[in-house]
Amino acid sequence: MKSPRIVGSMNQRMNQFVVILGAGESGVGAAILAKRMGFTCLVSDAGKLQPPHLEELKQFDIEWEEGHHSEERILTADIVIKSPGIPEKNSLVKKIREKGIELVSEIEWAWRFIGDSKVIAITGSNGKTTTTALTYHICKHAGLDCALVGNIGYSFARQVALDPKPWYVAEVSSFQLDDIKEFRPHVAVLTNITEDHLDRYDYQFINYIRSKFRITMNQGPSDYFIYCEDDEVTMQHINEFQLLSNPLPISMRKELLQGAFIKDQEMNIATKDEKFQMSIYDFALKGKHNQYNTMAAGLAASVIGLRKDKIREAIQSFEALEHRMETVATVRGVEFVNDSKATNVNSTWYALESMNKPVILILGGVDKGNDYSLLLDLVKEKVKAIVCMGVDNRKIQEAFQNHVPVMVNTGSAAEAVHSAFQLSNKGDVVLLSPACASFDLFKNYEDRGKQFKEAVLAL
Structure with a gap:
């Protein structure tokens, strides 16, 4: 090619x-x-x-x-x-x-100058940052000379210019994939596809789906495509694309001859050259959604030939990312969790699904065409109050006002934290999982998470 x-x-x-x-x-x-x-x-x-x-x-x-x-x-x-x-x-x-005039994305530009180096590229609506960070952690632990690039770490092009490596582990967004021409990852990972960024895709979900599948478009028979067989949207559309690479599914619902699956609390990874098992109780990352992320990362590491004992050790030793389900502090029996990176409804759904305490939920920001009805069952089951944090909270109010006993509006991280704390009791959790972009009140999701953490530590 x-x-x-x-x-x-x-x-x-x-x-x-x-x-x-x-x-x-x-x-x-x-x-x-x-x-x-x-x-x-x-x-x-x-x-x-x-x-x-x-x-x-x-x-x-x-x-x-x-x-x-x-x-x-x-x-x-x-x-x-x-x-x-x-x-x-x-x-x-x-x-x-x-x-x-030729117009390309930065990942396409960087790709043109990497020589014989190889790329593991991870995309998806949810879980891509965690999966990318874990994949990189496994690769480094196994002694691979690699760099973490893309939406996480340095830009891909900067790394290629200043410190080129034989391997790159890249988190790539749909926006970056929209402007590729020849970008070809040796291993492509698609974690899942849920409605996100519809404002950039003319509010047509299929446009966003096509964008995500572009990660596979230049792959050939020597490459690998890791995807979630339990993800309905992925499976509804996978046959619409010409996939020339080796398919490696992950699943919690069925046993697979090739790929990764979880059965009886054991992760099983099977590639052409390797098979190994690992108890999910040894995973550093907890929660069902992180079991999918761990399967994808473990499979990516296995398929490029990393030793299984090193993969196991790295999965056990990984530390969670900042702004992704990050426990900040417990104040007078109330736990505060920073999930500022949850910039869409599905990310917030995963966060709520993993909660086993009564929740005061902080939501809000720039709405990207969100359908909050997806959260309704979990909100009714787990959320005792919603604190809105944004310039315009009308859509959130309309979605939940008849289902949550208390809803309040706030205009800053400090105000949101104070309101949530006042509404909480010992044994509750205050969860910042906004389901929205951050640009109305903050520079980015990191700024939002940082201000949240500062406000919590000032209580």
Whole structure:
């Protein structure tokens, strides 16, 4: 299969003009790689550049502009690398498309310069960050020379430019997959597909589903595709795509000859070359959803030939991620859990499903076309109060006001924490699992989680 690993000679590159739209982590990483590889490049951001990113652009002598886009100049580019945050309906993106200028994502750009290195890429609506972090932890523990890149860790392009590795473990979003052309992971993992980011996909679920399956589109017979056979959406649509790689399903509902399954509290992993078992009671990550994540990570590690004793040890020693079901503190018998990374309804569903104490639930933020009815049964069963934390909470109020005894509106993390604490009793849990994006009140989900934790520790 053709792969543009080398983009022209150094002399040819010097005559090519690369524009990077967006000066966040992925944009700056893409620019550093472009500069290192000999291209003339411009970083253009409609907003204000953050000081650390600005310093890096100066350090690498990269041209930049902020507060506007120089459209006339940008439209002379040979290649445009687009930040995943910029939607397709953006007027400048439309003009770039109309001119026939090549437009790619940062992961596609990085891919073109990795030589013979290989990628394990993980996507999905829920669980991808945990699965990526666990896969990386297993690989490192087993002695693999690898880097953690993508939505978690450094941008892929930055890593390739400054510290290339034989292996990359990458978390990739649907937005990044939308603009790939040849990106080809040796191991692709699709954790699940649930309704998310529908605002970016014209509120058509099928568009989002197609985006997720793009992770497989360039794979060949020597590659592997790990997916969840228990996920209804994945299984309803899997036959619509031409899959040339080796399929490796995971399941809790049936035994599999190839793949991973859990039966009688034992995880069973079977690939062509290896079989091994491990008790789920030895998993560092608890909860049913994390059993799926652990199966996917363990299977990915097994299929690239890592030793099973090292896989077992790493699964036992893994530490949970910040902002993902992170226990912050227990204050006067009330447990506070930070699940700020739950930016969609299904993530919140998994969080609630794992709760075994009465819950005061903190919800809210930027709604992405959420269907809160999915939470209704769990809310009725487990939630004694809802604290809304957002600029516009009407949709949450309408969804739950007839089913929860108490609902309050708040406009900051500190206010939400204080309200939740007042509504709680000893033995309760205050769960921040917003089901929404964070951009109305916070910079990002990390900022939201950090402010939540600070407010809890100040009680």
